[in-house]
Amino acid sequence: MVLTHGHSDHTGSINKVRQMHSVPVYAHPVELPYLEGELPYPRRKKAAETVSSGLTEPLPSNNASELSSIGGLKPYFTPGHSPGHVVFYHEVDQVLLAGDLFTSKKGRLKKPVPMFTANMEEAVQSAEIVSRLRPKRLEVCHGNSVFNPGEQMEAYRKNNS
Template identity: 45%
Template sequence: MVKVSQVSENIIKIHMKIGITISAWVVKHENGSIIIDTGIRPMAPRILKEAARFGRVQMILLTHGHPDHVGGLAYIQEKVNAPVYIHGLEVPYITGEKPYPNRKKPTDYTKGFSVKQLPGDSRGVFHSMMGIDPYFTPGHSPGHTAYYHKKDDVLITGDMITSKNGRIGPPMKQFTANMDRAMRSTKTIQKVAPGKLSICHGEDLQYSQHLYSAFVNEYQSKV
């Protein structure tokens, strides 16, 4: 069953449990709505329904191209045809040019729809997009990206971390390309120091330095 939770004033989380929790997000904007990740195909109609409450979909942002994050992309694009943004390192994987690390076969999840690289400058610093700041957080996948909603002070972490029993955990090992690099990327959490962490696989957490320090102490050899 697909469920909906209010993350903050302008952010809704759409989630479904199939052994693990899979999540996507809809962000309210003055010009319409923004979708962040598209979950799996059964979630797509509900994502569209929630997005429609806020008006036209202005863009779709992807944390990365794993199937539980882009499984609903083709269905949603058939309905809204909004620009889709993902880190440039993810493009050959999401378009099926090559398989993800540790995967045998490539898969084209775009189904003919174009994807754009997240805009940035020559130093690799991303541009803010409609009040959302992308942060490059590689490791779980080569171009994994987290998104910070400045107004609501929420960091949408994608698969950079997991959570359980009110604690931060590492990304799921079996689906992570480079765990050492993924763990180093968690320093972004401390850098941004958001009010809230919204996590794909797990419950959302109120951020505190104590919360992050407990995570570092538990996994200090990796961070």
């Protein structure tokens, strides 16, 4: 199981899934102290544990700067919505699982929900991963699928700068 980040709306079913399947849970190392309740998420008053301490493992990496593929998904560090947010790219199908890096409406890319985003400027900068990877399809957790999202990046930059 891989997490884009540790906000409670993304971690709420972990225990039920693990009751049915004995699988490891992975998140970016930067995210671990936030989701385990050691640190409060930016813009939050207090720390809150969304995943039991010690349950989540850091995403594997080849070295200090490159995350390793896991289960056919290549993770990319995309901070902003949360300190350790990542997206996962399925290279074979050219699908980017974007978590909360974006929202979408009617197939159009929108910025993440401001109220829950730690650093909007950083999130908008992290969105450049779409220009780099040029996925055919992008999936967000709050909205619908976006097809050929790279074609929207110029307008996204303009609307969010």
